[in-house]
Amino acid sequence: MKTIKLIIADDHELFRNGLKELLKKYSDIDVVDCVADGKEFIDVLKNNSELDVVLLDITMPNMDGFEVLNEIKSLNKSVKPIIISMHDEGNYIAKCAKNGAYSYLLKNTDQDELIKIIRIVSGGKKYFSPKISEKMINYMSEQTVSEHILSKKEQEVLELLSKGLTTKEIALKLFVSSRTIETHRANIIKKLEVKNTAELIKKASKINLI
């Protein structure tokens, strides 16, 4: 049986070492290294392409878990990150999911669950528990807002705007004068309480209007 090569990256020594001891009992799991921050982990990663799984804390000095996730992606490494965090806020979870985490566990997860998930993830499957999913989804839906803030025309203009069309192009497309489109845009900007088009697109994107 092939063993699962695993690294622990966490800045709390006791947690890190405790976890290592705990994993020693499992013959299919091989804790090859323990590191105390993200930078250190990336250094190890660069010289080691045999790693299967990393148990990754979010809050660490030098380089935090989010940055590590990104770095793993840009280095094109196949190590599968499992986030182990004390934070159960939806935005943390969503951010990790977006950035390529294979799972997200809380630090009070029980041992059996942890082992189960290490095994699932080492096989290349992502696993987010219903409880964690629920938090993430609640956060995601909080961020959105009814489409009815904007009128149909405004919504249409916003859509085209976000596709990179200029005022004139939109006007041509909708068979009205550019002046009308300018007014529409001005009204949209006022409604969403932003300063200009750039901020508008960001906000519209955030609240799911486009």
Added chain:
Amino acid sequence: MKTIKLIIADDHELFRNGLKELLKKYSDIDVVDCVADGKEFIDVLKNNSELDVVLLDITMPNMDGFEVLNEIKSLNKSVKPIIISMHDEGNYIAKCAKNGAYSYLLKNTDQDELIKIIRIVSGGKKYFSPKISEKMINYMSEQTVSEHILSKKEQEVLELLSKGLTTKEIALKLFVSSRTIETHRANIIKKLEVKNTAELIKKASKINLI
């Protein structure tokens, strides 16, 4: 025991009626109505505030499931939508989650699972199975990209741009000439292959750069 008042909204008559028959066997579930499209459902919803759960198809004539989810939110109704769909693509799932769905099931879900979830959701809890979560999360992470496309300065400029600062304001903030910021923006636009700032912000937002 309080019964769960439920509506089925699906444009396939056989599926709709079959489901109704199936749910009849459960004494805690009361199928109060069946409708064939989104518009019809919203009409029923407006005159009925006692509904607990709606089993909602996505592809329906007149008004699709996504629009229905939005309408439920804008009408401030407490009915909890469970999506029942044939599509298991991540983008569908993510969109439903964002728009307030309480669960997402495939049409081949087994009966016990369906009943279990109706009961969970009627109690006000969202439930997305690990399998469905996995699809959604895979989609979400596909949409993102390494932060290393842009240089640090470019990333910084993009960030400020998305906050609604003008070129001049950014230049002042970063102690360089406006011309430099203009160049940065032009380079960012080129790198992300977009036409202008509006499209840039949309894309940057989509691939998680801001």
Added chain:
DNA sequence: TAATATATCCGTATAAATACGGATATAAAT
């Protein structure tokens, strides 16, 4: 070492967006 990416600066010209002002006709809501 040579090539490439980055960060900085400049000029000129045109196109586009923003900020004001005001107007009208229709539809929807109170």
Added chain:
DNA sequence: ATTTATATCCGTATTTATACGGATATATTA
């Protein structure tokens, strides 16, 4: 029936953004 929201149009002035052109110094990478 009166108010409110929507969609449409116009003028003027200023500020920004875009599109070209080119240049230099410093890192980083191959």
